[in-house]
Amino acid sequence: MTPSSLTGETAALRIDIDRLIRRLADLAAIGAIEGTEGCARLALTDEDKEGRDLVVTWMNDLGLDITTDGIGNVVGVMAGKTDGPPVMCGSHIDTVRTGGRYDGNLGVLAGLEIVETLMAAGHVPDRPIAVAFFTDEEGSRFQPDMLGSLVYVGGMPLEEALDIEAIDGARLGDELVRIGYDGPAPLPAAAPHSFVELHVEQGPVLEQEGITIGAVESVQGISWSEVEVVGQSNHAGTTPMHLRKDPGYVATACATFIRELALELGHPQVGTVGRIEFFPNLVNVVPAKATFTVDIRNTDEAILKESERRFAEFLAATAEAEGCTVTTTPLARFEPVIFDADVVDLVANTAAELGHSVKRMPSGAGHDAQMLARLCPTAMVFTNSVDGISHNPAEYTAPDDLEAGTNVMLHTMLTLAKTDFDASDANTSDKGDA
Ligand code: GLV
Ligand code: MN
Numbered sequence: 001m002t003p004s005s006l007t008g009e010t011a012a013l014r015i016d017i018d019r020l021i022r023r024l025a026d027l028a029a030i031g032a033i034e035g036t037e038g039c040a041r042l043a044l045t046d047e048d049k050e051g052r053d054l055v056v057t058w059m060n061d062l063g064l065d066i067t068t069d070g071i072g073n074v075v076g077v078m079a080g081k082t083d084g085p086p087v088m089c090g091s092h093i094d095t096v097r098t099g100g101r102y103d104g105n106l107g108v109l110a111g112l113e114i115v116e117t118l119m120a121a122g123h124v125p126d127r128p129i130a131v132a133f134f135t136d137e138e139g140s141r142f143q144p145d146m147l148g149s150l151v152y153v154g155g156m157p158l159e160e161a162l163d164i165e166a167i168d169g170a171r172l173g174d175e176l177v178r179i180g181y182d183g184p185a186p187l188p189a190a191a192p193h194s195f196v197e198l199h200v201e202q203g204p205v206l207e208q209e210g211i212t213i214g215a216v217e218s219v220q221g222i223s224w225s226e227v228e229v230v231g232q233s234n235h236a237g238t239t240p241m242h243l244r245k246d247p248g249y250v251a252t253a254c255a256t257f258i259r260e261l262a263l264e265l266g267h268p269q270v271g272t273v274g275r276i277e278f279f280p281n282l283v284n285v286v287p288a289k290a291t292f293t294v295d296i297r298n299t300d301e302a303i304l305k306e307s308e309r310r311f312a313e314f315l316a317a318t319a320e321a322e323g324c325t326v327t328t329t330p331l332a333r334f335e336p337v338i339f340d341a342d343v344v345d346l347v348a349n350t351a352a353e354l355g356h357s358v359k360r361m362p363s364g365a366g367h368d369a370q371m372l373a374r375l376c377p378t379a380m381v382f383t384n385s386v387d388g389i390s391h392n393p394a395e396y397t398a399p400d401d402l403e404a405g406t407n408v409m410l411h412t413m414l415t416l417a418k419t420d421f422d423a424s425d426a427n428t429s430d431k432g433d434a
């Protein structure tokens, strides 16, 4: 690969951490969760619109060329010395309902900080630099997750995505129009030159090992589904146990099974039942219906498939024995993704040249970068999450780590702007379907 940007005229460039922290705080003030540092901006809600408007204002202030596409992804481009596909960074600014201020937001605002640093230094990069925020990465309100970036790379037709129904019943396309982010930019989008995403680790590994930077090599596969179990609602006091058709029992047995399966398969298998609802949800009524979600993940596609099979078998047998019926709806399914080895090397080398300890590691969370990897050479930079906490308002990353991660991004992107890849470098390993 091309010589590092840490030699020559850009070697001394560093980002302004105070400016980055101010922007993180201003964005986190929108949808702020009272009494915490966190925020709630579920995709395409009024709070998401307000957050988007603020980031677009900042993009405008920097003079970026801004486009919005039909799924609401927004891209701001800083011109380079040559035209052509940009070196892109970005992430998402939607959050889970109990979100922290760094998940996603850091990757977007670090991009603006990098652009502002380059502009302040009067440096024009060899290629354009793009900063993107993608719609509904979290998948909390509309499934699947990484939806905007999935449509961006052509992994789902726009029309299908616009028809997705939210957990609150709203239609995605209607919500986009309502908040004014149904833009004209074409989909699927043209391939960027390369893509790098800065993200907080959202796990404990870097902190526990005392390492500053993660050079992310892969993202584990994700399988999400919703299960509805229907039984016979009845009186909790008068119905003998052997005569019950109890969907509440089936659901909770499944939750236990998902956990035991993960423990049996061992790390990195994880399994979560994150949402469970009973109807009518009353103390003295055997439920008529139970609905729950299943999230299972593994870096190994074969083990992920095997755990899906074993869960389906357990669910069917348990429901049948209890006299209940089940309906399973897939919500998201993405195979594990391997990032581009050259870009991973570049991240690791750049971090080392900047004097940081670095670890090559997989990502446990899903990220927009795993979709962009289908289009162009892609990797990610992780920075430390205190106590490994995320999807929680207590999520925290110290300023020194934010600064280290953003400087690694700055110099990784500057080197990429000087790098030629051959056309076969996009990664097609993630063939997952939503
Ligand atoms: C996305 O945040 C995920 O659940 O990994
Ligand atoms: Mn995220």
Ligand code: MN
Residues within 6 Å of the ligand: 096, 103, 138, 391
């Ligand atoms: Mn998240």
